[in-house]
Amino acid sequence: MSPQAKKDTSEQAEFRRYCRNWLSQHDAGSPTVRLPQSAIEIMHGEQLDYLRKWQGEAYAAGLIGCDYPVAEGGGGRKNCQLVANQEMARAGKPFLPNILGLGMAAPTLHFHAQSALKERLLPGLFSCEDIWCQGFSEPGAGSDLANVQTFAERRGDKWVINGHKVWTSLAHFADWMILLLRTDKSSKYDGLSYFVVPIKAALGEGVTVRPLIKITGETGFNEVFFDNLEISDDYRLDEVGKGWQVAQTTLLHERGAGPMVTPSSGRGSGSGKTRAVGDAYGLIDLAKHSSRDGQSAADDPLLRDEIMKMIIRQEGSKQGARRAKVEGLCEHPMRIPLQAKLVMSEIRQDSAAVAIDILGAHSSLSIGDDNAPAGGEWPLAYMNSYGITIAAGASEIQRNILGERVLGMAKSK
Amino acid sequence: MTQANNFAFGEDEKMLRDTARKFLQDNLPTDKLHQLVASDPDPYRESLCLWDQDLWRQIVELGWTTVIVPEADGGMGMSLVALCALMEETGRVALPSPFMATANASLVLRECQTSSASHLLGAIAAGRTATLANTPQNGSWRSGDCDVELVDGVLRGAAYFAQDARKVETLIVQANTAEGSALYAVPVGSAGLDIVADAIIDLTRDQAHIHFNNVPVGAAQLLCTEASRVLERAEPAILTLLAADMCGAGEWQLQTTVEYMKVREQFGHPLGYFQALKHPLVNLMIMIDQAKSLVYNAASAIDSEPENAAKFARMAKASASEMAAFASSRSIQFHGGIGFTWECFVHLYSKRQKHNQVMYGDAKYQRRKLADLLMGPIAA
Ligand SMILES: Cc1cc2nc3c(=O)[nH]c(=O)nc-3n(C[C@H](O)[C@H](O)[C@H](O)COP(=O)(O)OP(=O)(O)OC[C@H]3O[C@@H](n4cnc5c(N)ncnc54)[C@H](O)[C@@H]3O)c2cc1C
Numbered sequence: 022m023s024p025q026a027k028k029d030t031s032e033q034a035e036f037r038r039y040c041r042n043w044l045s046q047h048d049a050g051s052p053t054v055r056l057p058q059s060a061i062e063i064m065h066g067e068q069l070d071y072l073r074k075w076q077g078e079a080y081a082a083g084l085i086g087c088d089y090p091v092a093e094g095g096g097g098r099k100n101c102q103l104v105a106n107q108e109m110a111r112a113g114k115p116f117l118p119n120i121l122g123l124g125m126a127a128p129t130l131h132f133h134a135q136s137a138l139k140e141r142l143l144p145g146l147f148s149c150e151d152i153w154c155q156g157f158s159e160p161g162a163g164s165d166l167a168n169v170q171t172f173a174e175r176r177g178d179k180w181v182i183n184g185h186k187v188w189t190s191l192a193h194f195a196d197w198m199i200l201l202l203r204t205d206k207s208s209k210y211d212g213l214s215y216f217v218v219p220i221k222a223a224l225g226e227g228v229t230v231r232p233l234i235k236i237t238g239e240t241g242f243n244e245v246f247f248d249n250l251e252i253s254d255d256y257r258l259d260e261v262g263k264g265w266q267v268a269q270t271t272l273l274h275e276r277g278a279g280p281m282v283t284p285s286s287g288r289g290s291g292s293g294k295t296r297a298v299g300d301a302y303g304l305i306d307l308a309k310h311s312s313r314d315g316q317s318a319a320d321d322p323l324l325r326d327e328i329m330k331m332i333i334r335q336e337g338s339k340q341g342a343r344r345a346k347v348e349g350l351c352e353h354p355m356r357i358p359l360q361a362k363l364v365m366s367e368i369r370q371d372s373a374a375v376a377i378d379i380l381g382a383h384s385s386l387s388i389g390d391d392n393a394p395a396g397g398e399w400p401l402a403y404m405n406s407y408g409i410t411i412a413a414g415a416s417e418i419q420r421n422i423l424g425e426r427v428l429g430m431a432k433s434k
Numbered sequence: 435m436t437q438a439n440n441f442a443f444g445e446d447e448k449m450l451r452d453t454a455r456k457f458l459q460d461n462l463p464t465d466k467l468h469q470l471v472a473s474d475p476d477p478y479r480e481s482l483c484l485w486d487q488d489l490w491r492q493i494v495e496l497g498w499t500t501v502i503v504p505e506a507d508g509g510m511g512m513s514l515v516a517l518c519a520l521m522e523e524t525g526r527v528a529l530p531s532p533f534m535a536t537a538n539a540s541l542v543l544r545e546c547q548t549s550s551a552s553h554l555l556g557a558i559a560a561g562r563t564a565t566l567a568n569t570p571q572n573g574s575w576r577s578g579d580c581d582v583e584l585v586d587g588v589l590r591g592a593a594y595f596a597q598d599a600r601k602v603e604t605l606i607v608q609a610n611t612a613e614g615s616a617l618y619a620v621p622v623g624s625a626g627l628d629i630v631a632d633a634i635i636d637l638t639r640d641q642a643h644i645h646f647n648n649v650p651v652g653a654a655q656l657l658c659t660e661a662s663r664v665l666e667r668a669e670p671a672i673l674t675l676l677a678a679d680m681c682g683a684g685e686w687q688l689q690t691t692v693e694y695m696k697v698r699e700q701f702g703h704p705l706g707y708f709q710a711l712k713h714p715l716v717n718l719m720i721m722i723d724q725a726k727s728l729v730y731n732a733a734s735a736i737d738s739e740p741e742n743a744a745k746f747a748r749m750a751k752a753s754a755s756e757m758a759a760f761a762s763s764r765s766i767q768f769h770g771g772i773g774f775t776w777e778c779f780v781h782l783y784s785k786r787q788k789h790n791q792v793m794y795g796d797a798k799y800q801r802r803k804l805a806d807l808l809m810g811p812i813a814a
Contacts, residue, residue, distance in 0.1 A: 028439035305809055320812045322802070329801035332808065333749045337724030340731040344723075347440045349448040350730060352685065360720055420713040428692045428715065430706025 094144030122153030213264030278358035373403035525682030539564035567593035568608035670747030677754035752800035
């Protein structure tokens with residue numbers, strides 16, 4: 022029995038057996054192209070096709086959307102997504118590509134959309150027929166998200182949208198977008214409204230998507246321009262002026278602190294045999310295969326200390342997720358959940374930095390070099406780690422939120 | 435074996451902990467603690483041993499010293515997780531008492547598996563106090579290292595860094611013997627025993643080195659003949675309890691400093707408005723949470739996943755020691771001038787934390803031992 026299995030409810034235990042069995046019989050097969058480290062660096066259609074097919078199969082088998090109601094295309098189960106995630110990761114299956122949909126759009130639709138709308142949109146989101154993206158940030162509204170200026174003007178039962186979104190991950194493939202925009206210029210927070218928008222259908226007719234290139238040379242996020250795009254009022258979530266409240270549901274889930282568990286799977290390679298890049302325990306193996314000063318890097322006391330620091334932090338945050346569910350052992354209900362994204366992203370960044378120390382001169386080799394140890398994935402992970410410490414509310418903003426909402430200190434500017 | 439999802443922290447454990455929290459808050463508010471232990475600031479004074487014996491008698495009546503004593507020996511036979519939760523609370527109020535010393539002694543006795551050890555555990559359950567006297571002068575934490583030997587039925591040599599030795603009734607003494615190393619129970623007051631108080635910085639503890647000038651020990655005092663193995667087996671739990679104390683104390687340091695950030699104003703704002711103060715306190719909160727999660731994980735592993743006990747306990751102690759250093763540094767600095775005075779209570783906790791940090795090995799030491807466990811020893 023695995024450690025998780027012992028603590029399962031009977032529904033979870035049965036579902037776990039089912040997942041394990043299905044996963045042992047279904048494999049995504051070897052990818053024909055190199056896969057990126059995460060969904061937000063998918064550059065090519067071929068990468069997406071491979072991953073999308075896997076998500077579709079996993080959904081058809083009931084491993085995605087497990088806890089959503091059947092009417093919304095879900096499995097109607099209780100606390101089973103967690104089980105599916107554990108089993109997919111354990112089996113080393115590929116990651117799921119539609120992460121903005123699964124992680125942000127789906128819970129937001131679930132909590133705020135009219136039944137007809139969510140029943141229409143969620144099945145395609147889960148199956149990955151429809152790729153989703155998130156249109157929140159703008160050139161003038163990053164950390165200060167409530168300052169968005171993209172404007173929707175009401176014309177009867179239609180809205181006409183004009184403006185400019187930026188950093189929009191996966192917009193280059195997206196069919197749908199969750200969109201936070203302004204419907205009233207006289208009030209900062211109460212002037213916001215929240216929509217879902219079929220952007221692919223409007224490409225060239227009110228919507229333009231332009232790729233942006235990351236520090237790694239990869240694409241994955243974009244600028245999106247709205248030029249008199251007309252959409253139906255049916256696509257509005259919650260009331261006009263309630264956009265900021267709806268966005269809180271999105272942001273809470275984006276930071277791993279929301280009530281719905283987001284479907285997630287294994288890793289980029291899909292091999293399942295090696296530890297994922299980014300896992301602090303993987304640094305041990307890396308050190309054993311690297312040399313420093315002519316000897317094994319695993320025998321360098323300073324590197325050993327750095328590796329232990331990372332493993333301890335990673336284990337601490339893993340045990341924190343466990344402790345967060347034991348009410349009697351938490352000082353404040355949101356104290357650990359609101360740390361999740363901040364802590365995870367900084368551990369990954371610092372682990373990758375230690376990996377670079379371990380690699381020494383070899384850390385100069387990029388993924389394009391056949392001699393790069395571990396395929397050059399660690400230096401790439403180091404660069405990509407800044408995406409996560411910046412996106413979804415930069416680390417500095419997370420610290421403001423924790424200091425204010427959890428510790429109750431005065432609000433900073 | 436596997437751990438329970440909730441670290442085996444159930445209703446009983448929660449009730450015990452909640453009662454303890456209330457009892458300590460009611461009976462030992464920080465101003466009272468300060469009056470009790472900090473009445474004489476003179477650093478050149480005689481070393482003092484200040485604690486509230488009346489409070490201790492009530493604690494014994496509440497049964498805290500029997501929590502991990504097996505039921506067969508007259509104790510409650512509860513989990514280490516329960517004891518950890520209590521230790522967090524005594525750390526939170528920086529309780530001066532033989533609580534941790536006696537708990538550590540019990541943990542060692544639990545591992546002895548002899549009738550004499552059982553007998554002493556029974557006495558502890560009935561209120562007796564004890565401490566370990568096994569550390570050599572050079573401060574090594576290795577279970578085999580000690581400066582006491584047994585020659586012709588008497589103990590000779592000395593034990594150092596004995597915790598709360600002036601508060602307890604029995605010493606658990608490690609001694610090298612012809613066959614190896616053994617543990618003996620030696621009552622305080624035995625002939626030939628000289629307990630010399632150390633002048634220590636921590637005002638909430640006492641510490642001593644103990645000379646053994648031909649202290650006779652009889653067969654009934656022999657607790658076990660495999661001291662090194664027994665001490666090694668008890669070590670994870672000892673580390674975990676210390677880390678739990680640090681988490682409780684760290685939470686006090688955090689909350690007290692955060693409170694000051696709300697009431698003290700400069701430049702027209704409460705101090706917490708400034709991110710140079712707010713963000714490090716958030717970092718401290720994260721460090722406390724990491725350490726605390728690792729503490730409960732370690733305690734639950736010691737109870738139900740022994741193959742991982744040593745590893746997880748070292749993680750907990752390393753994490754808590756780093757946290758304690760940061761908590762102490764920031765709590766003084768962020769109080770400004772008042773934080774540098776004897777009047778402000780933060781010094782009490784900084785001193786206790788400093789003591790906790792080094793006992794049984796600081797963070798760097800724990801990480802070195804952890805690396806040996808996870809990566810194997812460094813090639814010669
Ligand atoms: C890889 C990646 C993917 C992304 N994907 C999406 C997406 O799909 N959809 C979407 O809408 N957005 C996306 N974003 C945008 C992301 O949410 C923003 O980049 C982020 O919110 C920060 O905004 P900004 O870039 O304007 O930086 P700024 O807000 O200008 O911040 C610059 C720096 O100042 C700091 N700072 C700002 N305000 C404060 C303050 N009050 N106190 C202290 N420090 C402060 C920040 O922490 C940061 O370090 C993505 C970003 C990245 C990097």
